[in-house]
Amino acid sequence: MTQVETLKFMLKSGEWVCGSAFLFDYIPEYRTRINEIRKSGILIEARKCTIHDHKGNLQMWRIAS
Secondary structure (H helix, E strand, C coil), X not given: CCHHHHHHHHHXXXXXXXXXXXXXXXCCCHHHHHHHHHHCCCCEEEEECCCCCXXXXXXXXXXXX
């Protein structure tokens, strides 16, 4: 499974997914892969992660419904 396919699989539920989950699945450049998915016509939303208490500004993502 490619990184793009993995991201689509993780996002397809419509639930918010923290960026750290993509890093955990060995997708270090997930933002680049998300942009590739967006260019294919799929709308993906992002906002600051509220699932975890990150020190930085990590985002969470989902496919817009």
